[in-house]
Amino acid sequence: MTTTATATKQFMTSEQVLNEWQGHRNLTRRVIESFPEKELFEFSVGGMRPFAKLAVELISIGGPALKGIVEGNVEAYSEEAFNPKTKEEILKKWDEETEVINHYFNQISEERFQETFNLFGQYEFPVYQNILYFIDNEVHHRGQGYVYLRALGIEPPFFWERF
Amino acid sequence: MTTTATATKQFMTSEQVLNEWQGHRNLTRRVIESFPEKELFEFSVGGMRPFAKLAVELISIGGPALKGIVEGNVEAYSEEAFNPKTKEEILKKWDEETEVINHYFNQISEERFQETFNLFGQYEFPVYQNILYFIDNEVHHRGQGYVYLRALGIEPPFFWERF
Numbered sequence: 001m002t003t004t005a006t007a008t009k010q011f012m013t014s015e016q017v018l019n020e021w022q023g024h025r026n027l028t029r030r031v032i033e034s035f036p037e038k039e040l041f042e043f044s045v046g047g048m049r050p051f052a053k054l055a056v057e058l059i060s061i062g063g064p065a066l067k068g069i070v071e072g073n074v075e076a077y078s079e080e081a082f083n084p085k086t087k088e089e090i091l092k093k094w095d096e097e098t099e100v101i102n103h104y105f106n107q108i109s110e111e112r113f114q115e116t117f118n119l120f121g122q123y124e125f126p127v128y129q130n131i132l133y134f135i136d137n138e139v140h141h142r143g144q145g146y147v148y149l150r151a152l153g154i155e156p157p158f159f160w161e162r163f
Numbered sequence: 164m165t166t167t168a169t170a171t172k173q174f175m176t177s178e179q180v181l182n183e184w185q186g187h188r189n190l191t192r193r194v195i196e197s198f199p200e201k202e203l204f205e206f207s208v209g210g211m212r213p214f215a216k217l218a219v220e221l222i223s224i225g226g227p228a229l230k231g232i233v234e235g236n237v238e239a240y241s242e243e244a245f246n247p248k249t250k251e252e253i254l255k256k257w258d259e260e261t262e263v264i265n266h267y268f269n270q271i272s273e274e275r276f277q278e279t280f281n282l283f284g285q286y287e288f289p290v291y292q293n294i295l296y297f298i299d300n301e302v303h304h305r306g307q308g309y310v311y312l313r314a315l316g317i318e319p320p321f322f323w324e325r326f
Contacts, residue, residue, distance in 0.1 A: 143306025
């Protein structure tokens with residue numbers, strides 16, 4: 001067995017990460033679409049938040065967090081700026097944020113990914129870890145949306161279909 | 164606005180990916196522990212698989228998939244090798260797989276991450292995408308486990324606590 005040193009091996013490029021993330025966002029968009037209007041805002045399991053609230057959380061993180069990283073702004077996290085009343089409003093905002101995410105993500109340098117940033121004035125981690133957290137948090141909540149859909153008797157979209 | 168080219172920017176090292184994954188695996192282990200013995204094997208929502216079955220899936224992917232990648236083996240995916248009857252058996256196997264994952268992951272070269280491999284003779288993607296899929300799939304199913312726990316009236320572990 002040959003074990004090579006791992007410390008300097010690169011795993012993937014920033015373009016590949018952005019592509020993965022936007023693929024996840026496409027799938028999450030399909031999950032939002034899969035909910036009937038009423039259940040999107042009202043249905044949940046075990047006293048958790050309905051999927052509309054989870055979608056608002058995801059919308060309030062991705063774009064605003066990247067903007068904060070690029071502009072060095074440590075303004076606190078807030079969901080107050082967006083109070084959608086319809087599925088259409090959520091989907092429209094979702095698509096707008098796709099462009100916001102591309103815009104800011106592409107301005108982050110290779111060095112910056114390894115630098116620590118106090119995201120939202122609260123989460124002090126290397127930038128790459130903050131970005132992985134955004135993606136993981138989305139996959140986590142979307143998995144919960146899959147359970148809501150199954151509990152409603154609705155077949156969720158295939159997990160592996162991203163584009 | 165300055166937009167720099169993204170194609171050649173590196174996002175993170177392989178050591179950082181392995182560390183993130185093992186952090187996720189620690190959290191998933193805590194979720195397994197949080198279930199009462201009976202509910203781990205029997206409880207679910209919306210006709211889905213109980214969390215013991217989801218844990219067996221995760222155990223059947225990580226280590227065996229990395230072994231396949233390193234050894235160039237395209238044997239089909241199977242959950243047949245592991246049929247646990249207790250939580251303790253699952254946790255013991257989980258910990259064994261921690262070492263298996265470290266062992267094989269560290270043998271994958273930087274170039275190999277970008278090469279295509281027909282995982283389990285079925286999933287033909289670049290190796291880095293296959294590995295991201297293992298992690299995403301774990302976060303996805305663990306999110307479902309969080310709903311099961313909430314439906315059982317059990318507080319899940321904090322999502323951000325990994326080590």
